[in-house]
Amino acid sequence: MIPRYSRPEMVAIWSPETKFRIWYEIEAHACDAMADLGVIPRENADAVWKAKDVTFDVARIDEIEAVTKHDVIAFLTHLAEHVGSDEARFVHQGMTSSDVLDTCFNVQLVKASDILIADVEKLLAALKTRAMEHKMTVRIGRSHGIHAEPTTMGLTFARFYAEMDRNLNRLKKARMEIATGAISGAVGTFANIDPAVEEHVCAKLGLEAEPISTQVIPRDRHAAFFAALGVVGSSIENIAIEIRHMQRTEVLEAEEFFSKGQKGSSAMPHKRNPILSENLTGLARLVRMAVVPAMENVALWHERDISHSSVERNIGPDTCITLDFALARLTGLVEKLVIYPDNMLANMNKFRGLVMSQRVLLALTQAGVSREDSYKLVQRNAMKVWEEGKDFKTELLSDEDVLKALSAEEIEDKFDIGYHTKHVDTIFKRVFK
Numbered sequence: 001m002i003p004r005y006s007r008p009e010m011v012a013i014w015s016p017e018t019k020f021r022i023w024y025e026i027e028a029h030a031c032d033a034m035a036d037l038g039v040i041p042r043e044n045a046d047a048v049w050k051a052k053d054v055t056f057d058v059a060r061i062d063e064i065e066a067v068t069k070h071d072v073i074a075f076l077t078h079l080a081e082h083v084g085s086d087e088a089r090f091v092h093q094g095m096t097s098s099d100v101l102d103t104c105f106n107v108q109l110v111k112a113s114d115i116l117i118a119d120v121e122k123l124l125a126a127l128k129t130r131a132m133e134h135k136m137t138v139r140i141g142r143s144h145g146i147h148a149e150p151t152t153m154g155l156t157f158a159r160f161y162a163e164m165d166r167n168l169n170r171l172k173k174a175r176m177e178i179a180t181g182a183i184s185g186a187v188g189t190f191a192n193i194d195p196a197v198e199e200h201v202c203a204k205l206g207l208e209a210e211p212i213s214t215q216v217i218p219r220d221r222h223a224a225f226f227a228a229l230g231v232v233g234s235s236i237e238n239i240a241i242e243i244r245h246m247q248r249t250e251v252l253e254a255e256e257f258f259s260k261g262q263k264g265s266s267a268m269p270h271k272r273n274p275i276l277s278e279n280l281t282g283l284a285r286l287v288r289m290a291v292v293p294a295m296e297n298v299a300l301w302h303e304r305d306i307s308h309s310s311v312e313r314n315i316g317p318d319t320c321i322t323l324d325f326a327l328a329r330l331t332g333l334v335e336k337l338v339i340y341p342d343n344m345l346a347n348m349n350k351f352r353g354l355v356m357s358q359r360v361l362l363a364l365t366q367a368g369v370s371r372e373d374s375y376k377l378v379q380r381n382a383m384k385v386w387e388e389g390k391d392f393k394t395e396l397l398s399d400e401d402v403l404k405a406l407s408a409e410e411i412e413d414k415f416d417i418g419y420h421t422k423h424v425d426t427i428f429k430r431v432f433k
Contacts, residue, residue, distance in 0.1 A: 001317065001321040001325075005321070005325045006321050006325060007325055007328060009115060010112060010115050010320060010325075011317075011321060013112055014108065014112075014316065014317035016058045016061075019108070020056040022104040022107050022108070022205075023072075023100050023104055024052075024079065026099070027076075027095075028048045028049055028051075030093075030095065030200075030201050031044065031090060031091060031093075032045050033194075033196060033197040034194075034197055037197070039093070039094075040090035041090070043087075044087055047084065050082065050083055056079075061075055062074075064078060070097075072092075072101065098182070099183045101309075102213075102217040103182060103183065103201070103207070105316060106178050106179065107181075109222075110175060110207070112320040112324075113171060113175035115320075116171055116323060116324060116327065119328060119331070120164055120167055120232070124164055126331050126334040126335045127157050127158075127334060128432065130157045130334060130335075131154045131155075132154070133154070134157065134339060137152055137154060137339070137341045138151075138152055138153075138348065138417060138420075138421065139152060139156070139348065140344070140347055140348040147348075148355065150355060150417060150420040150421070152424060153339060153341075154424065154428070155424060155427060156242065157334075158432075159431075161432070163235050165431075170232070173228070174224060174225045177221050177225060178221055178224075178225045179207050179208060180210040181198070181205060181207040181208075181210060181217075182209070183201050184210070186215060187303040188212065188213040198210075215304035216308075219294075219297045219308055220298050222297060222308075222312070223294045223295045223298050226315060227294065227295070229290065229291075229319055230291040232287070233283070233284040233285075233286075233287030233288050234284060236280050236284050236327070237280065237281050237284035239277075239330060240278070240330070241281065243256065243274060243337065244278060244281070247274040252340060253339070253347065254338060254340060255272060255340075256277065256337065256338070257333075258272050258338075276329060280326055280333075283323075283325065286319070286322050287319055287322055289315075293315060294311070351385055351386070351392070352385055352393075353391060353415055354382055354385045356393075356414055356415050357378050357379075357382050359415075360378050360402075360414050361375060361378045364377060364402070364405050364406065367405040367406055368405065369405050377399065377401055381395040381396050381399055393411065
C-alpha cells in the first residue's frame with residue numbers, strides 16, 4: 001500500500017526484514033527439534049542461533065535470488081554466510097519451501113489480526129460513547145431515503161456498535177482459523193521430517209499444527225480470513241454512507257470535524273465536504289477486492305501449485321494495511337463527529353407531523369375501522385401534506401370521517417414523540433449488555 005493509507009505498526013509486519021526474521025525463527029526452531037530427536041548434531045542446531053541478532057541483508061538476498069530464481073534458497077544461502085556453510089548444512093533438512101512460506105504467512109496474518117482486533121475495540125469504544133451521549137437525541141428514521149418514523153441518534157450509533165461487535169467476533173474467529181503452521185515436508189507426508197518438529201515449531205510461534213496439509217496449508221482457511229476482513233470493510237462503508245448522507249447540505253444532521261485552516265474545495269471556498277467518509281467508502285472497496293481472489297485460491301492442483309502465491313503476496317499486506325488504516329480513520333471520525341440535534345428536529349418536522357401516520361392508522365383499526373378504510377383515510381390526509389403543504393394533524397382534526405372513529409384528544413395523543421423512544425432503554429440493554 002502507498003504510505004498515504006498506511007500505519008507503521010501494520011506495515012512493519014509485512015516488511016522484508018520481518019519476513020526474513022520469521023523465516024529464520026522457523027528454521028532455527030526446526031533445527032532445535034531435530035537435534036532433540038537426534039536427527040542432526042546439537043552443535044549444528046546451536047550454531048544456527050549465532051544469527052539470532054543478525055539483521056538480514058535484504059539487498060544481498062535479492063542479489064542471490066536474481067541468480068537462483070528461488071527466494072527461500074536465496075535466504076538459506078545468505079543464512080549460511082552468517083552461520084558458516086558447514087554449520088548450516090542441516091538447516092531446512094526434510095523441509096520444503098512451503099513449510100517456511102506458509103507458516104510465515106500465517107504468523108504475519110495472526111500478528112495483523114491482533115492489530116485489527118485492537119482497532120475494532122477502539123472503534124467500539126468510540127461508538128459506545130457517542131451512543132450514550134445521544135441516546136435520546138431524536139432524529140427521523142428513513143427508508144428508501146424517505147422519512148419514515150422517529151428514531152434517535154443514539155440508536156444509530158448503537159446499531160453500528162452491534163454490527164462492529166459482531167465483526168470483532170468474526171476477526172477473533174478468523175485469527176483462530178489462520179493460526180496454524182505446517183512443517184510436513186514435500187506433499188505433506190512427513191516422510192523426511194518427524195511430526196514432532198512441526199509440533200515444536202508451531203508451539204514456539206504460537207500456532208497450532210495443521211491437522212493435515214499437502215505441500216501447503218489448506219487455503220479455505222485464508223479464504224475465511226479475507227472474507228471476514230471483507231465484511232468488516234463493508235461495515236465501515238455502512239457507517240461512512242450514513243455520515244455522508246447526514247452531512248448533505250439539505251440534511252446537515254452531522255458533519256465531519258472541520259479543523260482550523262482546512263480547505264474544502266480548490267474552487268469553492270464555502271465547501272465543507274465529507275472527505276473522510278468518502279475516503280472510507282473507497283478503502284472498503286479495496287478491502288473487499290481481496291475476497292474473491294482468496295476464494296479462488298482454495299482450488300489448487302493436487303498437493304500444490306503456486307497460483308495462489310502471487311495473489312497472497314499482494315492481498316496479504318495490502319488488505320491488512322488498508323483495513324488497519326480505515327478502522328483508525330473511522331474511529332477518529334466518530335470521536336470528532338459534530339452532531340446537530342436542532343437540525344435533526346427540524347428535519348423531522350419538515351413535513352408537519354406526517355411521520356406519525358402509522359400511529360393514526362393503528363388507532364383507527366383499533367377503533368373498529370377496517371384496515372383498508374383506515375389506510376385510505378390516513379393516506380388522503382397525508383397526501384395533502386405532500387402535495388399542498390398542509391399540516392397533517394390539522395387535516396385529521398378537520399376530517400369528519402376520522403373524527404367519527406377518534407376524538408380530538410385521541411388524535412393529539414398520536415403525535416407524542418415520546419411514544420417512539422419508550423423502548424430505547426431496552427434496546428440499549430440488549431446491545432451493551
